[in-house]
Amino acid sequence: MEEFYFNSLNQSFVWNITSDYYDYIDNTELHGYNNNPDFILYVVTYVIVAVGLPLTLVAIYALYSMVRRDHVAPIYVINLLISDLIQLCFMIADVVPTVDRWTHEIFVYIYISALFASVYFMVCIALERYLVIVHPLWYRFRRTIKTSVVVCVLVWVLSGVCGVRFYFFVENLVTHIMFIILQLLPFPLLIFFLVGTLKALSASISVPSDEKRRTVGVLVLLLLIYTLLFLSSILWYLSLIHDRTNLILCLMIVRFSPLADLFLYVS
Secondary structure: OOEEEEEOOOOEEEEEOHHHHHHHHHHHHHHOOOOHHHHHHHHHHHHHHHHHHHHHHHHHHHHHHHHHOOOOOOHHHHHHHHHHHHHHHHHHHHHOOOOOHHHHHHHHHHHHHHHHHHHHHHHHHHHHHHHHHHOHHHHHHHOOHHHHHHHHHHHHHHHHHHHHHHHHOOOOHHHHHHHHHHHHOHHHHHHHHHHHHHHHHHOOOOOOHHHHHHHHHHHHHHHHHHHHHHHHHHHHHHOOOOOHHHHHHHHHHHHOHHHHHHHHHHO
């Protein structure tokens, strides 16, 4: 997601993902990352991949082992980590100089889809925690592995559709509006789940204090991750200042999401 232009003459929006991104790629190939912001993004990406890739694989394996031991399956967290793994694969392709342009375009599309999936799996996790506290009986009898799997499949399919739409129709006004709505929608939902859970916990005496702290901690963490990493980038796209440094800063912020999501595993 690379460049946003505001055309004040005709009041239309044009979103161009690939052109500015490949300007960035071409620039780094020509100058060897001599441009300071480019070099910082390059180094940060290497660090994120080096730290995030092994930790994410370990977290997925550990959660899968919990499922095999008949524990409650944290399906949404596992799918969130899988979306992070896809993002990390894109980052690897981004810093490897031998990847050709066509392959890189495929990775860009997959990366966009993974970003959509990551945001909405965060919403699924928050919804699950909200239902456990606010509607425990309904959740206990309605929650099944099959339902969770169906929800995950829907999220992946819709994320892929959004990625295709966004990738192939980047200059379409409807696409631009759809992207903004889909990326901003989780913000009020996460706030609603947090506030509703806090109200329910304040009136509950049956929930153990450790579970209260863990539930609130996860919801606060989800809201912080979304606000600091995703919402800040969206606000940048909606602003009127789009110099190269701000663009690279925006890309850098979003790339920290796989590392931030690992805190959900230990919470």
